[in-house]
Amino acid sequence: MTYQTSNYQSARVSLRSGLRQNFAMNQNTVAYARDKHVGPVASTVLIGLIVVGLLVLYLMQLAATGSYGYQLNDISKEQDALVAEQQDLEVDNARMRSLTAVRGSAVASTMVDPATTDTAN
């Protein structure tokens, strides 16, 4: 099993004489662990920033969802307008095919009543 370590690992010194190849020439091979701590103020500020960040994220999602309402409303209005136009066209179409329209048409005006009618059988 092999494992690889980062050059910037902040570990305690691990003296492996002769095994580590990644130290530069003349560099002190002893490295002391750095004591990094986050103080109470910093941690409070960090927590506050995280909370604010989450809140902003939440509000953004809410706003995004809310904006769908406007798109939906626009589409709904467009649909209503198209339905109204369709109804108008259906009425116009029906009127053109009505008995009154047929009787008043140019074709009907040239028709004459037959003098007599009878059937072949």
Place this chain on the structure above:
Amino acid sequence: MQTKLSRSSFLLIAVFGVFLLIIGKLIDIQVAHHEEYLASANALQVSSRTLKATRGEIFALDTDGSIVPLVLNKPVYTVAVDPHVYYDGENLQKETYNELKSAIEKVLKNQTIDGAFDDFSVNSRYKILAKQISREQAEQIKQLAEEKDLPGLSLQAGTKRVYIEGNLAAQALGFVNYDGEGQYGIEQYLDKELRGEDGLLQTVRDVRNTPLAIGINDISIPAKNGDNVVLTIDRNVQSQVELSLKEGLERMGAESGSVVVLNPQNGEVMAMANYPTYDPAEYGKVENAEVFQNKTVSYAYEPGSIMKSMAMGAALDLGAVRPSSQYHNTGCTQIDDAEICNLSRQVDGQTLDMTGVLAWSLNTGMVWVLNQMGGGDITMAARQSLYDYYTARYQFGRLTGIEQIGETAGFISQPDTVHGARVVYSNMMFGQGINVTNLQVAAAFSAAINGGKYYRPHIIAGTYNNDSFVPQKTESPMEGTLKLETSTELKEMLHEARKIYGVNPRNDQGFYVGGKTGTAQIYDEATGGYSETQTVGTYIGYGADGTKTPKYVIMVRVDPTKNKHFNGSDDAMPIFNEISNYMLRYMGVSKP
């Protein structure tokens, strides 16, 4: 050792304290006063809007069985304005107001409501300027409002009923009033089915009342539009029937009448006409509400001699008489204290068969037939038999169930009551002393000549939604109104009777047509008896094809007017003839 509170600890405590305050306030708002704030927020943000269902449309049939529209919905708009926004304090902004006025009047001309711009009060937040304007006009107003930056204008969408064929079948259709309620005819009978169900949209809305897709308590129930209905009425037949009725009544100086055309093979109503009529689109202009009624189903009257065909059918079916039975016509006959005479005295003293009795419409002949039903007298058994045929078989005195408002069942006297006297039942043989409607007579007559099957008359063919026609479930007929052989005999007798009576052969042109005239006295309320000056003229008949299968039945009634007699042969029969000849050509009926 004394411990000192470090600055960082102090800061931590302070921040912690502020957080506690905030959390405390949040608990107060979100827990302690949750309901109160929720109600307050909902009151401000949440609003409901009804999603109006579109009313179902009504269609009829055309020549090739195709479906054509009779009643459609047209989009219309109401223009309203908020007068308050045209004021600067208490002062009307004249320039903007005049721009609004000229813009509206330019588009709508004289369609605005009277005085729309007169009472333009600062306190008013809503004023209607015009109603039922077209979509094109609404678009023009919207455009002008945007161009001229006119504030406070709103356009509310709605629909209005449009009657494509004008006043065709007005009584059968009915109309929709201003409140959206169906009145009379199909519009009222099927109001629930045509109306549909409104939907509901309840959501959080923004300041402009735009619904937002947030909120866990949103309700979105789409509207369920009304069913589109197809009638059995053929618009071409209906048109011809209305024309023939109107012209016929005008020729004879009559003021009103009705016609029904039925398909005797299935009970479908092909036409239902009344005169006078009205335009359903302008129902508000009608002065006499009687014109709204469909008198083919709502007016019961004594039909006169057309009933002889049904009474004769009953007697033949019972075997009381044969078509060849002989009757010696005495002109008048005495039944108890009443003398019953024939209208026509031309064949007094002659001996006629049953076809002759029908042809000359002999009242005395029919009384003789009733005698034969009782074995030689007008017995209780004879009356009971006639009553059974009239009610249980011909369905008189009962509602047909036609899909129309205001149908009346009419009246038949019981054979064993004081009204069921021998005189009354004698009268019933020739259509007096009995109240029936046009539709009842047409349906009964259809059963009498179609082989004895009573089909319930109906006017609904089915529904037509999403371009898909779904036919109404057909009912099986009631069998055995008359035996098949009786029906065939009666049909032949009516055909011969029509020829005997002298109908011009050219009227029928060799087609197989039969029928019976009727002239009935009417009840005079003033005298409490029959009127001496007014009579109803009726005619019932059929047309059949080359195999003698009846294709249509036509029932005509000409109502009496003041001091005017109308009779079956001179007044009702010509109307029948005209419609019958049209039906023969229209249906392509073959000759025998």
